[in-house]
Structure formats: structure tokens, C-alpha cells
Amino acid sequence: MTGFSNITARQKSVLDFIIHYQQAHHIAPTVREIATHLGLQSPGSIHRVLNILKDQGYILAEPGKKRCWRPAEEVPGSGIPLVGSIAAGTPIEAIENIEEEMKVDPALFGCDRCFGLRVRGDSMTGANIADGDIAIVRPQQQVKNGEIAAVLVADLLTEATLKIVGRTKTALTLKSANPKYRSLIFRWKGRERVTIIGKYVGLIRRV
Secondary structure: OOOOOOOOHHHHHHHHHHHHHHHHHOOOOOHHHHHHHOOOOOOHHHHHHHHHHHHOOOEEEOOOOOOOEEEOOOOOOOOEEEEEEEEOOOOOOOOOOOOEEEOOOHHHHOOOOOEEEEEEOOOOHHHOOOOOOEEEEEEOOOOOOOOEEEEEEOOOEEEEEEEEEEEOOOEEEEEOOOOOOOOEEEEHHHHHHEEEEEEEEEEEOOO
16 A cells, blocks of 8 residues: 555554555454554544544445454465365364465465365365365355355354355355255245355365
């Protein structure tokens, strides 16, 4: 980011913290984490600063998310964060905290940024994704028909899981790559229960 002459020292300190936090953890900080960093008891006063930075084009907001404030420009990291487990069968909770920073360039997977999730289960073996593999996921909210995505399903799959996504005008299907697992079909408004976390772009298999 270039040029900070139009923001105050306090606003820049908030911006710097958001950038450094994103770079270190590959996720945005919460408002409370920003307030704690600045030594404030209440996060209420931070919202005005955040909105000013948003109006100035330095940060973006993703409504409805706890970690909604992130830099407007991509922040490069030193590798790919491994953020937990992803189910490929029986869902296992995907942990938000980073377990380790894998020394792998995201560019190898065609990404500016991406994250790794450890696979457990056999529902994606037909796509050569096995138990113990690390699925590499590029954060995005849409994928094309037939692509594999990390998804959440409200009131059903509350943990992240890998599925093949299919769409028609009236239905959204989440399919496993193993015939012993049934497809999940969501019609009409039921499709709103499905949240796509990101697109599967490759894997790391440790031996």
C-alpha cells in the first residue's frame, strides 16, 4: 500500500496491525483483537477508525463475519498456513488457528494466498485425495460445476468438508468421490444452507 498522508497516526496503527496480523496468520483480526493490541478496554471506539479506513480504500469489510476487516490489497505471506482438519467422510472440525506455516510457495498452486486443511476419511479417494493428505484450498465463495470445494452446511455439516459441487437452476448437489457415500442435494432455498469456503486447488502428501 502506498501513501498514508490522508490518515492519522491512530488510523495507521490500526491499519498496520491488520496488515501484520493478516501476514502472520492469513486471516483477519477480530475487532476485539485490534482493541486489545491498542490497549483499549472496549472495541466500540475502533469501529469509527475501521469505517474511515474503509472509506479511504485501505481495508474491506465482509459483513456477517467475525473477522470481517481485511486489507484492500493482497498481503503476501511466507508460505501456506495449515489451519486444521477437513473431513472427507465424517466431518472433523476445521480449526481456525494455524497449526504450522508450511514452507511452500502458494504460487505453486496458482494462488496469491491459500491455506491447507488436513484430510481425514475416504470419501474423496476417487479424486486421489486420501486420508492424511493436506488439501490446498484457495478462498473463494463460488466454484464451477464439477469442481471440488471446501464447504460448510448449516445444521448438517457444521465442520468443513470436501465435496464435488454441482448446480442446476433449482438444486445444489454436494457429491463425494467415493460411491459408498450418498450425495447431498439442496433444492430452492435449501441451497442457502451451503457455504463454500474455497476451491480445492491441489494437495500435499507427506510420506
